[in-house]
Amino acid sequence: MPKKSSELDFVDTTVNVRYAETDRMGVVYHANYLVWFEVGRNAWCRAKGFRYGEMESRDGRLLIVAEARCRYKSPALFEDDVVVRTILAKATDRVIRYRYEIRRKNTGLLLATGETAHVITDRDFRPARLPDHYRRLFFLPAEK
Amino acid sequence: MPKKSSELDFVDTTVNVRYAETDRMGVVYHANYLVWFEVGRNAWCRAKGFRYGEMESRDGRLLIVAEARCRYKSPALFEDDVVVRTILAKATDRVIRYRYEIRRKNTGLLLATGETAHVITDRDFRPARLPDHYRRLFFLPAEK
Amino acid sequence: MPKKSSELDFVDTTVNVRYAETDRMGVVYHANYLVWFEVGRNAWCRAKGFRYGEMESRDGRLLIVAEARCRYKSPALFEDDVVVRTILAKATDRVIRYRYEIRRKNTGLLLATGETAHVITDRDFRPARLPDHYRRLFFLPAEK
Amino acid sequence: MPKKSSELDFVDTTVNVRYAETDRMGVVYHANYLVWFEVGRNAWCRAKGFRYGEMESRDGRLLIVAEARCRYKSPALFEDDVVVRTILAKATDRVIRYRYEIRRKNTGLLLATGETAHVITDRDFRPARLPDHYRRLFFLPAEK
Numbered sequence: 001m002p003k004k005s006s007e008l009d010f011v012d013t014t015v016n017v018r019y020a021e022t023d024r025m026g027v028v029y030h031a032n033y034l035v036w037f038e039v040g041r042n043a044w045c046r047a048k049g050f051r052y053g054e055m056e057s058r059d060g061r062l063l064i065v066a067e068a069r070c071r072y073k074s075p076a077l078f079e080d081d082v083v084v085r086t087i088l089a090k091a092t093d094r095v096i097r098y099r100y101e102i103r104r105k106n107t108g109l110l111l112a113t114g115e116t117a118h119v120i121t122d123r124d125f126r127p128a129r130l131p132d133h134y135r136r137l138f139f140l141p142a143e144k
Numbered sequence: 145m146p147k148k149s150s151e152l153d154f155v156d157t158t159v160n161v162r163y164a165e166t167d168r169m170g171v172v173y174h175a176n177y178l179v180w181f182e183v184g185r186n187a188w189c190r191a192k193g194f195r196y197g198e199m200e201s202r203d204g205r206l207l208i209v210a211e212a213r214c215r216y217k218s219p220a221l222f223e224d225d226v227v228v229r230t231i232l233a234k235a236t237d238r239v240i241r242y243r244y245e246i247r248r249k250n251t252g253l254l255l256a257t258g259e260t261a262h263v264i265t266d267r268d269f270r271p272a273r274l275p276d277h278y279r280r281l282f283f284l285p286a287e288k
Numbered sequence: 289m290p291k292k293s294s295e296l297d298f299v300d301t302t303v304n305v306r307y308a309e310t311d312r313m314g315v316v317y318h319a320n321y322l323v324w325f326e327v328g329r330n331a332w333c334r335a336k337g338f339r340y341g342e343m344e345s346r347d348g349r350l351l352i353v354a355e356a357r358c359r360y361k362s363p364a365l366f367e368d369d370v371v372v373r374t375i376l377a378k379a380t381d382r383v384i385r386y387r388y389e390i391r392r393k394n395t396g397l398l399l400a401t402g403e404t405a406h407v408i409t410d411r412d413f414r415p416a417r418l419p420d421h422y423r424r425l426f427f428l429p430a431e432k
Numbered sequence: 433m434p435k436k437s438s439e440l441d442f443v444d445t446t447v448n449v450r451y452a453e454t455d456r457m458g459v460v461y462h463a464n465y466l467v468w469f470e471v472g473r474n475a476w477c478r479a480k481g482f483r484y485g486e487m488e489s490r491d492g493r494l495l496i497v498a499e500a501r502c503r504y505k506s507p508a509l510f511e512d513d514v515v516v517r518t519i520l521a522k523a524t525d526r527v528i529r530y531r532y533e534i535r536r537k538n539t540g541l542l543l544a545t546g547e548t549a550h551v552i553t554d555r556d557f558r559p560a561r562l563p564d565h566y567r568r569l570f571f572l573p574a575e576k
Contacts, residue, residue, distance in 0.1 A: 035450060052451075079483050
């Protein structure tokens with residue numbers, strides 16, 4: 001049976017806000033938080049000992065984004081150091097879910113929270129299982 | 145009392161997918177759908193007879209994105225003509241909610257659905273009411 | 289011998305400025321003009337009767353960007369209708385060069401000019417020639 | 433008289449390539465290199481002891497991009513660590529010029545070179561001089 005990951009299973013990574021990411025409101029344009037979630041997932045993978053790009057190119061497994069959601073609490077500003085906390089929220093044989101918390105680094109102020117859901121597929125976007133060496137990283141039981 | 149808008153109150157606009165919007169999976173990068181939602185909102189405003197930029201610069205009212213959500217059904221591809229349907233889902237004195245449906249134009253295939261919630265603020269990001277000439281466009285009763 | 293295209297060989301297409309494309313200076317972020325150049329090239333291809341995406345996926349020919357340059361004259365603003373004029377500047381067996389002029393639609397004000405150079409390659413990024421049915425569109429003589 | 437900066441006056445900063453920055457060719461979309469140049473400039477400013485955002489918001493001086501150019505030598509790939517070298521190329525009372533070299537970190541392979549030119553303006557985009565405490569950082573003589 002799939003085991004839920006613990007809330008303690010998180011990885012933090014820091015992003016420095018680019019001018020390109022701001023908009024004429026003077027704050028970060030909201031869609032860029034989804035890019036930061038992606039940066040967070042990449043960091044989560046590296047903390048687990050693999051690169052997401054290798055999972056795609058070597059193992060032929062893709063984590064297709066099926067849903068993304070973000071709640072914006074306080075605006076991120078140009079040159080802010082922003083900490084992206086990526087939390088594995090749930091993993092089953094078919095779907096991986098992450099949660100995110102984005103905070104201003106120097107004050108800890110919560111800027112946004114979010115979630116993404118990812119379907120595990122092969123290169124042709126058909127549902128597929130992860131190889132065993134990935135399954136344990138996502139707290140999934142090994143295949144028989 | 146605030147009146148909910150009808151589901152019939154929608155505006156369609158077409159976006160042609162840019163190479164810049166694709167990623168190495170060969171499909172549109174998921175965060176760009178939130179940009180298309182914004183394109184849809186701009187078209188919704190123009191269909192109502194105003195420009196969102198004017199609401200900001202002339203009337204000092206901002207629709208701050210408080211939440212965004214997207215469910216991805218089928219990938220959009222480079223050079224697809226994509227129809228963004230923007231639906232006013234709910235309007236109160238403080239919050240405007242939109243729903244979106246994104247379809248491939250030639251087949252009508254549903255690619256994604258989504259929602260955004262916007263807090264109405266003044267230039268200093270403090271909650272504020274819309275002037276009367278906007279209120280009726282959002283199906284809000286006139287102020288006394 | 290390769291024939292230079294005439295300056296008269298241009299295609300115009302209109303882009304409406306997105307909020308996402310602005311930055312905290314209140315104007316369009318400069319890198320986005322290169323995206324508009326791409327939108328212009330796509331329109332140029334369609335005006336010639338083909339889709340660039342088909343050249344890649346069906347004919348296995350890529351126009352790799354080897355150089356890009358932009359001079360910024362006057363800022364583009366949110367919700368501006370901006371006309372991208374794409375001009376085939378030069379074509380040889382190996383390199384295609386385009387020039388661009390970007391103007392505000394309602395006033396004709398010149399916002400930017402630019403150039404890109406593209407190496408023609410196969411799917412493995414090795415230099416390759418265009419098939420005959422493309423060569424004439426770029427004013428290249430047919431292969432023997 | 434304005435003094436040219438030495439070629440030795442450079443600052444290196446590292447960018448990890450995001451999935452969002454790739455395109456369907458499987459490599460980084462060319463416009464993103466201009467964003468990396470901006471990341472390089474921000475790092476250059478911090479290395480000099482100030483933040484570019486402060487120059488704008490506190491001192492009311494903007495470095496408007498007047499020209500940008502990039503030559504692409506070899507593609508950057510997803511998850512590459514990419515070193516952006518930012519070199520102050522020239523500074524006068526009115527214009528600042530930077531050069532850039534972008535290399536893959538682990539091999540040192542040159543991926544791209546580029547230049548940007550920036551006009552120094554006030555908040556209303558009118559040409560303006562830098563305050564003295566910035567002038568020396570750009571190797572400009574102090575005002576009388």
